[in-house]
Amino acid sequence: MILNKFSRIYTQDDSLPAAQAMLIGAGLAEDDLRKPFVGVCSTGFEGNTCNMHLDGLAQEVKRGLAAQGLVGLRFNTIGVSDGITNGTPGMRYSLVSREIIADSIEAMAGAHNYDALACVVGCDKNMPGALMALARLNRPGLLVYGGTIKGGSYKGQSLNIVSCFEAYGQKLQGQLSDEDYRGIIRNACPGPGACGGMYTANTMAAAIETLGMSVPFSASATAVSAAKTQECLDTGHYLRLLLERDIKPRDILTREAFENALVVTTVLGGSTNAVIHLIAIANAAGVALTLADFQAVSNRVPVLADLKPSGRYLMEDLSALGGVPAMLKTLLEEGLITGDTLTVTGQTLAQNLAQIRPLGAGQDLLRPFSQPLKADGHIQILYGNLAPEGAVAKISGKEGEQFAGPAIVFDSEEAVNDGLARGLVAAGHVVVIRYVGPKGGPGMPEMLKPTSAIMGAGLGDKVALITDGRFSGGTHGFVVGHVCPEAYDGGPIALVENGDWIALDARANTIELRVEAAVLQARRARWQPPAPNAPRGVLRKYIRTVGSASTGCLTDE
Template sequence: MALNNYSRLYTQDDSLPAAQAMLIGSGLSEEDLRKPFVGICSTGFEGNTCNMHLDQLADQVKQGVREQGLVGLRFNTIGISDGITNGTPGMRYSLVSREIIADSIEAMAGAHNYDALACVVGCDKNMPGSMMAMARLNRPALMVYGGTIRGGSYKGQQLNIVSCFEAYGQKLQGQISEEDYRGIIRNACPGPGACGGMYTANTMAAAIETLGLSVPFSSSAPAESAEKQAECRSTGGYLHRLLELDLKPRDILVREAFENAMVVTTVLGGSTNAVLHLIAIAHAAGVRLTLQDFQAVSNRTPVLADLKPSGKYLMEDLSARGGVPAVLKTLLAEGLLYGDLPTVTGQTLAENLADVAPLGPEQDVLRPRSRPIKADGHIQMLYGNLAPRGAVAKITGKEGLQFAGPAIVFNSEEGVNEGITAGRIRAGHVVVIRYVGPKGGPGMPEMLKPTAALIGAGLGDKVALITDGRFSGGTHGFVIGHVCPEAYDGGPLALVQDGDEIVIDAARNTLEVLVTDELLDLRRRAWQRPVPPVTQGVLLKYLRTVSDASHGCITDLAEDYVSEPPTPARARLV
């Protein structure tokens, strides 16, 4: 069976001599032109710990591909650092970059007819972007995660990237010295790798390993480990097998696989950004995934992992105890996962885990199901007169399940940060940050800086925060994001005024402002859409094409997609 079904268009067609001449001129031999071509995409760049090492890992992947008799062809796409851009106007580009990454990988692999694809990725939007491209192209492919960073330490305090944001709030309140503030910054990120807690990068890596599009241990092997190097070298063998089996992403990304990924995201206490990204990946794979699907999983799935930001441990601690495969084996034994689903190894999820030991009572990173951190999921979908099309709450149980208080309203992230500095926010407030949604931002920036500053200021458990923006996986506290419709589209969040009583009830999954419909209608008639925040470039393109958060902030939403029925479960491909 021919394995070069796509590249042969260029390499074996006598009417395309220029294509063959350019390939030979790039260093390939005529023998190479008869081999399958593997596109190896890296999101590596030097200015970010999450991505600084990815080009070197991609070189290892290329070596492993060569050893399998395949032709590996390296190319790069962008990566935007969430940690660096958070709290600045640059953060508007972060979610936009997911679409750029997906589009550019699709364009490169599609234009150059690569027979298979390996994506070496690190930061938050790199992973879903690469997955969307793989699903669109639907030819043999897998993802290599760059791995998690080591934890930092300063004066006996365990550190990670969120420690820096919280230290800023402590500094504002005079709780730490300038020397200690700088000491935390210097020691929080001791080397390469993605942010170390169960933040968005590690959440998505674990979800994607569960989906079956990366090899076992990829999501939990640390960036600087020998295991990560070995994984990269082994990628060629897996790609060769995928080509032989003609096993493609859409064969793997079936509905039950997404259910597995939602379960693991819940059990690990993962980022609310997984809602946006899994919906977007599912859309690219032709699977309909909704907020209601997440809620159904949350209703039946406990939070078991004691991982940061709400818990105690980092991903490197889980790695030392068996990593994500040990979690999957434990959940499989509990009957919480489908085991008979295909993966990029050519085996089923259960077969991959056959020799993996489950997590037992000798550790406390993952609690037993009988003693959960929270009996149901932490990611809750809220609806009401403030969120007719839904909002996403991160409720770990430590904050309680209800919160009510007067609104204090800010029309930008900069406004709320100034409010925190000026001491305007008091215990009992419901902080509203609006016009920071997919269109209003544009780009739906994360509100990590204000939430971390509120925690640092001692208000983390005394206020709630509502926004049409989103939150970092590092956020914790009583927070509700993804409010739909967003304020820029005239959603009810645009009509809230200072002092309005807001009631959040995560037990009843409601989000309400206690204002009469008549008064809201009066305010709506007086409301005017703000002047568009951008006038050109990629942010304007995004503003004009992006869907709402409840549909994953995708930019290729068909007009009839909203009314399509859910995707039925498919037969397992074993």
């Protein structure tokens, strides 16, 4: 079987001597020109704990490829740190970067005719962006997750990145000294790896391993571990197998695989960002996935994992208990997931798990099915006159499942942060943050800074928050995001005024603005579309091309 069916366009055509000369000039031997070319894409960069080590892992991947007679050619694409940019104008670029990552990997592999791809990823938008590109190209490939960070510690307190955001809320309330505030900051992130709770990076890593697009243990092996290095070296073996069997991403990314991923996201209490990302990945793979599918899973699947942000444990704790494979084996034995889906090992999910022991007695990270943390899913899709196209609620159950109160309205994240600092938000309020959607932000920035300030101020169970923006995987509290249509497009959220009564019900799945229709009609007549919040460049292009959050914030619809 021909394994270099794409790269041979350049390497085996006598009419393309310049291409061959440049490859030889780049360090390849003439014999290498007869081997398959594997693009090794790293999203590594030095300015972020999630990505700082990825270039080194990519070099280990190249070593593993060489041992299998494959030519690894490394290239880089961007990564935007959500943790660093949260609460700043830079956060507007985060979701935009998912499209840039997908487009750049597709362009590089398509232009240079790589026969296969290994993408080394480590932060929130790296993973869906890379997987979208693999699904579009549909050439043998897999993802290598850079791994989770180890937890930090200060004065006996266990720390992670969200500890810093919540410490800010405590500081505003005078509950934390400057010394302890700085101590938390210095010790929260002790080294390489993605944010340690069941935030967006670890949620997507677990979902992608469940989908079958990374090898077993990829999602839960810590960044600084021998297991992660070995995974990189083993990549050559798996990519050669995928080439020899001509197994491509769309053979793996089936409807059944996505349903498994939705179950795992629910059981783990994962990030609401998984909604827009899994819908976008499915679209690239030609699989129809909608908000209704998330709700259908939430109706039948409980939250079992006691993981941060609302729980006690970090991903490294799950790793010590057997990792994502042990959790998957438990779900498989309970009949919650399907085992006959194909994976990048060339085997089915059930075959990968054949020798894995399930999580059982002696641990309380994953609760027994008879004693769930929440009897149904934490991701609840709400509809009503405030969100005719849907909204995504993250409800752990600790903050209740119903909330009603008067609105306090802010037209930007900066405005709500200022309002929180000034004490304008009080118990009983429904905090409305609007004009922060995909077009309005632009880029649908995460509202982690205000939600963390609310938690730090002790208001987590006393207020609700709704927004046409989105939330970090680190967010908890009574929060509803992805309100569609967004305010920028004239959605009903644009018509809310201070004092309006808003009722949220995660049992009935409703989100209602209790204002007479005639009043809303009069407000709509006065409403004016805002000017674009980006005069030029990539953000302006994003405004022109991005679709609704309810369909995954796609730019190629």
